[in-house]
Amino acid sequence: xxxxxxxxxxxxxxxxxxxxxxxxxxxxxxxxxxxxxxxxxxxxxxxxxxxxxxxxxxxxxxxxxxxxxxxxxxxxxxxxxxxxxxxxxxxxxxxxxxxxxxxxxxxxxxxxxxxxxxxxxxxxxxxxxxxxxxxxxxxxxxxxxxxxxxxxxxxxxxxxxxxxxxxxxxxxxxxxxxxxxxxxxxxx
Numbered sequence: 001x002x003x004x005x006x007x008x009x010x011x012x013x014x015x016x017x018x019x020x021x022x023x024x025x026x027x028x029x030x031x032x033x034x035x036x037x038x039x040x041x042x043x044x045x046x047x048x049x050x051x052x053x054x055x056x057x058x059x060x061x062x063x064x065x066x067x068x069x070x071x072x073x074x075x076x077x078x079x080x081x082x083x084x085x086x087x088x089x090x091x092x093x094x095x096x097x098x099x100x101x102x103x104x105x106x107x108x109x110x111x112x113x114x115x116x117x118x119x120x121x122x123x124x125x126x127x128x129x130x131x132x133x134x135x136x137x138x139x140x141x142x143x144x145x146x147x148x149x150x151x152x153x154x155x156x157x158x159x160x161x162x163x164x165x166x167x168x169x170x171x172x173x174x175x176x177x178x179x180x181x182x183x184x185x186x187x188x
Contacts, residue, residue: 005069007128021075027111033080036087036108076116079125080109095177096144105133107143110160126168134187142184
């Protein structure tokens with residue numbers, strides 16, 4: 001990005017900005033960033049408006065499910081971050097199950113508006129997510145990016161690219177699939 005984006009937690013007062021960024025499709029396929037939080041059947045049933053309402057309920061309860069990036073006052077990017085226990089589907093994934101018994105904060109998803117992609121927004125969001133976790137007592141931040149063998153459509157890299165995680169100081173700690181490393185950054 002030419003200028004550093006301003007990044008804020010998603011709180012109730014920023015909900016309309018989040019909706020603006022995600023658009024009518026809820027970023028991708030009606031997900032509304034609930035994929036990792038819900039059992040598959042529940043996620044499918046809620047696809048679209050149901051998932052949107054589920055995330056809004058979380059935000060209204062005072063939970064902060066992630067961070068919004070702004071450029072020139074407009075929302076341009078999103079990063080979901082929460083303690084790993086908030087994402088039950090991670091534990092059920094053969095590829096992404098826990099590496100060890102350490103408590104970690106997980107970065108599960110990104111969405112960047114098309115005009116701002118490939119301009120460093122993801123790296124800025126990663127840095128902000130680490131700081132967000134640190135301020136809440138987190139000691140380890142973990143991510144589940146992809147490292148595709150060839151160019152992928154943006155919709156398939158919603159967990160981020162391994163190269164962005166590396167640029168933000170994350171190190172690979174496990175790889176149970178050729179294209180899905182588990183990466184961590186220890187907070188000092």
